[in-house]
Amino acid sequence: MKSFLPRSLPGQLALVMAGALLVASVVNFVLLIGERHRAQLIEQTGPAVARFVDVAREVFSSPPELGRPTPIARLGPSRYQVQNANPVDTRNLARDSTMEQRLSSALKDADLDVLQIRASVTSITLPDRGGQGGQRPRFDSDDRFRFGPDTNPTGPQLRRENDRPPATFGNDPAPSANAESPRPPREAREIVLTAQLPDKRWLTSITISPAGTSGDIFLLGASTFIIFAFVLAAALWIANRVGRPLRDLTAAAQKVGAAGEPQEVVVQGPGDVRQTLEAFNAMSRRVSQLLSEKDVMLGALGHDLRTPLASLRIRIESMEPEAERQKAVRTIEEASDLLEDILELARQGRSKEPVQTMDVSILVEDMVEDYAETGAPVSLTASEKAPVACRPVLFRRALRNLIDNAIAYGRVARLTVSRAGSDILVKVEDDGPGMSTEALASAADPFYRGDASRNRTTGGAGLGLTLADAIAKAHGGALVLANRAPNGLSASIKLPLATPTKPA
Known part of the structure; x- marks a missing residue:
């Protein structure tokens, strides 16, 4: 898991900021959705409670006669009826304690004493209008109806279904030729309010209100995403602004x-x-x-x-x-x-000494010829063109140390120049006893002399490999030591391949 995490400070800052912003955006989105739902619910239930109190006040002033069926009345989007039972209990609807408290407080403020209160707010799916049927109440009448005599011209106007039985929840009748065009099923919210009158009957209202649309969620999600994108872009800009000077600082250091x-x-x-x-x-x-x-x-x-x-x-x-x-x-x-x-x-x-771009294989060939003229057992076994950026005098010093060590401890020095990917390898091999694992790890340390076979009688102060390693590192490379099979040591100077410059 750690291999996938950014190692640079700007990358880690960007990752932390992106994670924090993502969590904050998700939490903000959830809170907005919840607040939107609560606001919409209050917007729909508030008028429903107010209308219910107005109708209840009229019912209390002129209650319908006992034993006489009361038609369904309509006030705005709500439907009202006085029944012997309440639909919340008969339909096993989930009761909403918050709505019941609001309704109870509103009735008490209106000085209307009721025996019991039931309230329910549930989500339902309205069927299409294409005559496929479904469970929905149907109210359509143009006649006006009041509970009791017409003594309150400014009271709530209640419309009734003339000469029809009360509306029930069942299949809609078949559509007429002038029926509305089909509409796909849609989500809605059913608000049921009912209060038991002093005569034991129940005044019930049913309100069908549209539920929140997916478009609202899409808009909230889009706005949250846009805010997230802008803040994240600013965070990345800040991280990059902090990281650029640090990269320059690293290069200079x-x-x-x-x-x-x-x-x-x-x-x-x-x-x-x-x-x-x-x-x-x-x-x-x-x-x-x-x-x-x-x-x-x-x-x-x-x-x-x-x-x-x-x-x-x-x-x-x-x-x-x-x-x-x-x-x-x-x-x-x-x-x-x-x-x-x-x-x-x-x-x-x-x-x-100035840095020069040169073919290091030519430099190696010249050094081998110089040693051969003195009769030293030095040979060049393989060579290929190898352009590198180096300081020739320093590089000769490093290579001379490796050759002298190979002759002193391994009786012979065989050189090869080869490419290895984006690097150049100048390898010096001998036929000596090699080194132990511990000696290989410490061979480049100053004044280190290694095994007993490499003792003081062979000369040297233990700085030859140290100098070769320091010179290789000064050229952006490294000194690599390894034992050969079955015996002998391989000492390689690895240098980066010179990048050709394009003519202006």
Whole structure:
């Protein structure tokens, strides 16, 4: 799972922001849908309760006669009837306690005392209007009806079905020739309010209201998505604005101290990032100054040490006996070589030699010829064109160290130049005893001398591989050591293939 997660800071910031925004958008969408549903429910049930109270007030002022069937009356979208039983219980509808409390409070405010209250709000599916039938109430009458005498001209106008039995829930009659065109089934909300009158009968109202449409959900979802997209785009822009200076900082930090020049980054981005970049630029200048002072000190130290060594070498030329003189000369030469190796290692990464793009195979062939002229067992077994960007003098120093090690410890040095994908491999193989696993891991450490077979009698101070590794890394490559089968060691310098430049 971790392999799929971004490793960069901008990527992680973008992922966290996207996740947080997604969760917030989903929660916001759910809350909006719930709030929309509640608002629509209040919008539909509020008028239904108010109309019910108006009708109840009229019923209380002029109640229908007992034992006489009461026709269905209509006020707005609601239908009313006084019945012996309430449909909430007879139809086993789910009771809505919130609606019952609102209805009870409204009736009490109107000084209407009822025995019991039932309320239900359910979702139903209305059948089509094409005459396929379905469970829906049907009310159509143009006559006017009032509960009791016409004594309240401003009261609610109730329309009744003239000379027809009360409406029931059943199959609709077949459509006439002038029936409405078919309409697909649709969702609706049925609001049933009923209150028991003092005479034990129930005043019931049924209101059919449209339910929320899918278009509302689509609009809410679209608006939520648009907000999410805009905020996410802003978050990605901020993450990229923070990440760009950090990438420049990383690139500059990798070059600190190279070629003696301070590496500075363009100060940009938010305030905190700008302060970090300014601090890095100041640090880079201080490091460059310290390294320059170190180079001056090393130059003076090398000069001060070479002078007495040269003077000592002259003095021992007349030393007797011959064997002791030769031993002293070797000691002085080892000290001089050690001094040169230490100074060269200390200067790594700050060479002033210019980088050149060249075919490294030609350089290797020249070195093999130089060794062959001295009679050394050095050969070039395979070679192919290998353009690399390198410093020739430094690269020769690294390759010379590998060849000298192969001759000293493996009796022979065989070189090959080959390509490996986007890299160039310059390999030096010998027939020596190789190295143990522990020695391979530490061979490039300064002053490390490895196995007993590679002892002090073979010469060297343990800096040859260290220098080769430092030079390879200064060229953007690496030193790779591996044992050969059945015996021997393979030391390879891996360098990146030079990218050809297009002519302007």
